[in-house]
Amino acid sequence: MSDATADPNKVEAPTPDDPLAQAKALDNRDASGRMLAADGTPLKRQLAKSLRVQKIRALMLIAPLLIFVLLTFIAPIADMLFRSVENQIVSETLPETVEALEDWDYESGEAPGEPVYDALYNDLFLAAEYKNHTRLGTRLNYELTGVSSLFRQAGRDVEDRGEAYLDQFEELNDQWEDEVVWAELMGSDEWLEAQRAWSEDSGDRLPRFQLREGVAALLPETTRSFLNFVEFIRTEDRESPLDEEPWSRVYTALYTDLMNNDVSAYSGPHAELLQEAAAAVPDFETQTTKEFFLSVDDDWADPELWGTIQAFSPDYTSGYFLSAVDMQKTPEGAALRNEDERIYGLLFKRTMFMSLMITFSCILLGYPIAYLLANLPARTANLLMILVLLPFWTSLLVRTSAWKVMLQQQGVINDVLVWLGLVGDGSRLVMINNQFGTIVAMTHILLPFMILPMYSVMSTIPPTYVRAARSLGATNMTAFRRVYFPQSVPGIGAGSILVFILAIGYYITPEIVGGTTGTFISNRIAYHISSSLNWGLAAALGTILLAVVLILYWAYDRIVGIDNVKLGG
Amino acid sequence: MAQTAENDAFVAFERVQKSYDGETLVVKDLNLAMPKGEFLTMLGPSGSGKTTCLMMLAGFETATHGEIRLGGQSINNIPPHKRGIGMVFQNYALFPHMTVAENLSFPLEVRGMGKAEREKKVKRALEMVQMGRFGGRRPAQLSGGQQQRIALARALVFEAELVLMDEPLGALDKQLREHMQFEIKRIADDLGITVVYVTHDQTEALTMSDRVAVFDDGRIQQLAPPDELYEAPKNSFVAQFIGENNTLEGRIEEIGGNRCTVRLDTGDIIDANPVNVKNKGDRTRVSIRPERVEFNPDLGPEAHTLKAEVKEFIYMGDVFRTRLSVAGNDDFIVKTRNRADQHRFSPGERITIGWLPEDCRALDAS
Numbered sequence: 011m012s013d014a015t016a017d018p019n020k021v022e023a024p025t026p027d028d029p030l031a032q033a034k035a036l037d038n039r040d041a042s043g044r045m046l047a048a049d050g051t052p053l054k055r056q057l058a059k060s061l062r063v064q065k066i067r068a069l070m071l072i073a074p075l076l077i078f079v080l081l082t083f084i085a086p087i088a089d090m091l092f093r094s095v096e097n098q099i100v101s102e103t104l105p106e107t108v109e110a111l112e113d114w115d116y117e118s119g120e121a122p123g124e125p126v127y128d129a130l131y132n133d134l135f136l137a138a139e140y141k142n143h144t145r146l147g148t149r150l151n152y153e154l155t156g157v158s159s160l161f162r163q164a165g166r167d168v169e170d171r172g173e174a175y176l177d178q179f180e181e182l183n184d185q186w187e188d189e190v191v192w193a194e195l196m197g198s199d200e201w202l203e204a205q206r207a208w209s210e211d212s213g214d215r216l217p218r219f220q221l222r223e224g225v226a227a228l229l230p231e232t233t234r235s236f237l238n239f240v241e242f243i244r245t246e247d248r249e250s251p252l253d254e255e256p257w258s259r260v261y262t263a264l265y266t267d268l269m270n271n272d273v274s275a276y277s278g279p280h281a282e283l284l285q286e287a288a289a290a291v292p293d294f295e296t297q298t299t300k301e302f303f304l305s306v307d308d309d310w311a312d313p314e315l316w317g318t319i320q321a322f323s324p325d326y327t328s329g330y331f332l333s334a335v336d337m338q339k340t341p342e343g344a345a346l347r348n349e350d351e352r353i354y355g356l357l358f359k360r361t362m363f364m365s366l367m368i369t370f371s372c373i374l375l376g377y378p379i380a381y382l383l384a385n386l387p388a389r390t391a392n393l394l395m396i397l398v399l400l401p402f403w404t405s406l407l408v409r410t411s412a413w414k415v416m417l418q419q420q421g422v423i424n425d426v427l428v429w430l431g432l433v434g435d436g437s438r439l440v441m442i443n444n445q446f447g448t449i450v451a452m453t454h455i456l457l458p459f460m461i462l463p464m465y466s467v468m469s470t471i472p473p474t475y476v477r478a479a480r481s482l483g484a485t486n487m488t489a490f491r492r493v494y495f496p497q498s499v500p501g502i503g504a505g506s507i508l509v510f511i512l513a514i515g516y517y518i519t520p521e522i523v524g525g526t527t528g529t530f531i532s533n534r535i536a537y538h539i540s541s542s543l544n545w546g547l548a549a550a551l552g553t554i555l556l557a558v559v560l561i562l563y564w565a566y567d568r569i570v571g572i573d574n575v576k577l578g579g
Numbered sequence: 580m581a582q583t584a585e586n587d588a589f590v591a592f593e594r595v596q597k598s599y600d601g602e603t604l605v606v607k608d609l610n611l612a613m614p615k616g617e618f619l620t621m622l623g624p625s626g627s628g629k630t631t632c633l634m635m636l637a638g639f640e641t642a643t644h645g646e647i648r649l650g651g652q653s654i655n656n657i658p659p660h661k662r663g664i665g666m667v668f669q670n671y672a673l674f675p676h677m678t679v680a681e682n683l684s685f686p687l688e689v690r691g692m693g694k695a696e697r698e699k700k701v702k703r704a705l706e707m708v709q710m711g712r713f714g715g716r717r718p719a720q721l722s723g724g725q726q727q728r729i730a731l732a733r734a735l736v737f738e739a740e741l742v743l744m745d746e747p748l749g750a751l752d753k754q755l756r757e758h759m760q761f762e763i764k765r766i767a768d769d770l771g772i773t774v775v776y777v778t779h780d781q782t783e784a785l786t787m788s789d790r791v792a793v794f795d796d797g798r799i800q801q802l803a804p805p806d807e808l809y810e811a812p813k814n815s816f817v818a819q820f821i822g823e824n825n826t827l828e829g830r831i832e833e834i835g836g837n838r839c840t841v842r843l844d845t846g847d848i849i850d851a852n853p854v855n856v857k858n859k860g861d862r863t864r865v866s867i868r869p870e871r872v873e874f875n876p877d878l879g880p881e882a883h884t885l886k887a888e889v890k891e892f893i894y895m896g897d898v899f900r901t902r903l904s905v906a907g908n909d910d911f912i913v914k915t916r917n918r919a920d921q922h923r924f925s926p927g928e929r930i931t932i933g934w935l936p937e938d939c940r941a942l943d944a945s
Contacts, residue, residue: 477639478672480659482686483737489660492685496676 091556094549097327100319103146104133108323116317116341126316127299131168132235135259138165139242152544153329153339154318160309167306171297172258175265178294185283189255194279196236197251198222205252216244219251228276231263265291317341330550354534354551358558361531364449365513371453372460372509373502380464380501384471398461406455410522413451417442417523443525451523456512460505467501503570511559531555588612588648589773590636590741595645597631605631607797609645613775615740618767620776620784623794624820632794633743633777638662649741660689665734665742665772669749671726673718679705679729680714686737704736705729707766724755731763735770742767744776748783760787781821785809793817810868814855815942818866825867825911828944831859839941840883841865845906849883850936855943862944867934869900869914874922876933884933887911889924899923905932 040046045053101108106129114122137143147161179186194202197219204217219240226233239257243249268291273284303310321341322329329339336352337344346352379398383391401409416422419438427433441447471494479489517532524533531551538548590613597606606628613619621629634640635647638659646653654662673682683701692700705711708728718726727747734742747763748756764787767774778784784791785805792802793816801808801817812818815826829843831853839853841863849865856863876884890909891902898914901924905911913932915921924930 472670472672474668474670474672475674477637477659478666478668479674479685480639481637481662481664481666481743482689482733483660483663484685484689485660488689492689493674497674 090545090549091553092549093546094330094553095326095328096546097322097329098325099146099149100322101325103137103142104130104319104323106130107133107319111316111320111323114316114320116313116320119313121300121311121313122316124298124300127303127310130303131171131262131299132259134161134164135168135172135235135257136238136242138168139257140246148543150318150322152333152547153322154314156309157315157318160307160315164303164306164310169258171299171302172260172262174295174297175261176258179261179264179287182287182290183283185280186261186287187255190252191280191283192236192256192260193251195284196222196225196233205250208250210248210250216248216250219244222278224276224278228271228273229264229267230271231266232260235259235263265294265296314341330546331554333547334550334554354531357529357531357534358554360445361514361555362558364445364452364528364530365510367449368452368456368513369460369506369510371449372457373506375453376457376460376464376505377498377502380461380468381498383461383465384468385473395465398458401455402458406518407522409455410451410519413447413454413523414442417447417450442523443528445524445528447523447525448520448528448530451519452513452516455519456509459508459512463504463508464498464501467504468498471497499570503566507563507566510562514559515555587614589615589617589650590775591646591648592632592636593646593648595632595635595642595647597628597635597640598643604643604797606635609797609799611792611799611802613773615773616771618764618774618776618787618789620778620788620791621794622778622781622784622791622820625779627794628797629777629792629794630745633745633775636775637664637666637743663737663739663741665737665739667730667734667742667744667747669746671718671730671747673726673729673733675718677717678714679710679716679718679721682718682729683714683733683736686733690737700736704732707735708732708762723751724759727751727759728762731766735766735772739772741773741775744774746778747776748778748780756783763787785821793820795820811854812866812940812942815864815866815945818940818942823869823912823914825869825872825905825908827865827867827906827908829863829865831856831861831863831941834859838936841941843906847883847885847906849885849939851939851941852937853941856941863941864944865939865941867939869912871938872913872932872934874913874915874930874932876931882933882936884931887930887932889926889928889930891926892924894923903930903932 040052047053047056107126110126110129111122114126134143137146143161143165144158147158147165150161151158176186185191193205197205198221201217201220208214208217219237221233221237236256239260240251243251243254247254264287268284268288273281273288276284297305309315318341321339327339328344332339332344334354336347336355338347379394383394383398386394414421418424419440419442421442423441424433424438428435428438433439441450475493475497476489479493480486484492514530515532516530517536520528520530521533521536524530532555535548535551535555538544538551590611592609592611595606595609596604598604609628609632621632623629631640635642636649638654638657642655647655649662649664673679674685677685680701683704684697687697687700701714702711705714708731710725710728710732713721713725713729718729721729730747734744744763748759751759760783763774776784776787785808788805790802790804791808793800793808795816800820801813803811803813808817809822812821818824819826827841827843827849829841829849832840832842832848834840834853834856837852839851839856841849841851843849851863851865876882885905887903887905889901890904891900893900893902897917899917899921901913901915902909903911903913
């Protein structure tokens, strides 16, 4: 090269097979400095393209498992977590009431006004027809005792209010009893024709209901409740409005409309009937909705009740979480529950404490075994390993029940102690149905989960380290403490995380041997899932449990470092 | 002479035997005496008992029989941590959870040394192996050669007078290994420490050692300085194990003084130097180093020569290797220096070869 630069005349153009020229050709860059592939497309895109096939293939390979996990694991958990805040039941069951309550102020200390009760009457009547007022009652009963029976009672009696008007209308003219009259009054002619042509046996769909023109303006309340009624019998009963007498609610609405609106200009079907009724209604015996609800139960005037409904009217609520930490969402805001109603804090603390105790016992019992396993000759170690794994091959229930046999007051251990004379027959030790029993049984059950990670870490520690330490002047004890033990810590960490996380969510063993003082938070969650059916609270408790585990995991990562956790190798 | 030498010896094995299972002896009747400051290598194939000897000296194995002395004192019943012997392990055994400085400081700490003094000694030891800047690193952050240096420094930091090394360079690549050989040798000489070095690499043994003990079958086959070991092997195992070697089998035809005649199995007669053969008619295996064989020899009137056929000629840069078929042995190698006037043979050529009788050693036939 130096020759070439010295004499410019000798410089030759690079020939195509000049390797330097080829290298330069490959080092193509575009204007923005991106590397280009041999064919001039950006190298990055070319690379992505060639990797895409691989990625797709990899995705296809894991797809079955991914879908399985998503459907059976992630989705249910997400759904469960969602339930801990979900609260649409109030606004869905009592939409109008919730809206009407917006203007009411709990601080006033008075029951809400007439419009709220009107709305409640509307909502409750519909809910009672659809039979979901009891569900709402149960939901609100979690927050305020007594609501459940209040709703059930009102749901039963709500019919009565309309009946009173219905009777008076019928007394006036028994045509009001006739469902056909109602259909002609409310429905359009086209619809009537179609409806009359329809027969149940034909299997055709019911014709779509059409309102008669002008009737909505004339009788707004009646129209609304009649539409609700038609919708209900159409979808729930698949009945024709021509064969079904309207709900009593419709009569109440008719009364209201006739009191408020002038029907004298009306000239449609049954105009006379309507005008006759309009003339008669002022003399009807009547009762406001508020009076009606108070006649059902005085508690409907209780601001506490309305405050609770108002507090729980949003679609999402913190109520379950507050319950899960022994608090309560009251109309005034979050407040601690009464001393004697607080159980979850205690349960969480107990669960943490006992899980730590179990983890600690597992470390104490497991470490020497793991050490032996890792350092004995292979044949002996294998035998010992079988003993460690043996519990895995026995049913969890059997093992737990065995502890019941061992620990109970008439059980093996007490019998032996009494026989040895260490314990008097009258003062047999209580070792089961308490914390002690749970800790003993769970330590036994979770021990393999501690031993296996410890063993796999210890078996990777070469014996030369301890030898080196000894040759450097350390006693056996010092060599263990300074050299062997620190290297086995990742195993202890892995085992502890595993055992602690398993313990904190354990259910079966505490259920069987825990009694009342040895149960875990998971037992309470199971109770809410299967007995009290308060899934929202169960979900909130579960979410808190999950959060606690994640926080501990995070803390462990910060303190020890998750990289230091080894399950093997 | 043995009596006084062994009493003066710094390290001594006396009639040491070792058995693991009570049926076979791994080490059979080992006797060895080392003066202070010697660099002794135990060399041998795997399973020859060399590592067991080292472990007995370090205290990790107990001798089944016999006595091991250090500085004139029996150490059979002294636990390893009280022997004060530095040791470098095959895979260095640097404590992975400690920094380099902590590793070096460990033997000083367990000896109860004060902090200031520890730091001083650690610093000095690191500088000795030219690793002064690496005190804060973890072993995993070091290369193999650097770990090797640290392991060496750790074995030396507490001023052990005896350092044992168990194949310390086995994990390094060739170039680094050669470099470390000189490094270790230099440090050992500078500090005047006594070193027992175990290896199965004969080049390593020859380049580093004051003396080499060749182990086989639980015994020391020969204990001698490297040159003697190479040039005057005492038996055919040593001759085979150390360096390259041509052998021919035959019977002693005549023997007298330091000269004998051997009739090979093919009937040819050659001259040799009898080493461990005594009687006329004994089977023998003669051994000739490839570089001591001459082509077209002019060795004097009485010398015997052999006919040979060239099988293969290999160019190796500094030397040529010529493979010959000689007296029934098709693997007879001759090495010649790459000189301008050196003839390059081609396969099939028939030539005459010969050697000085003192270069051809008649050894046992086993």
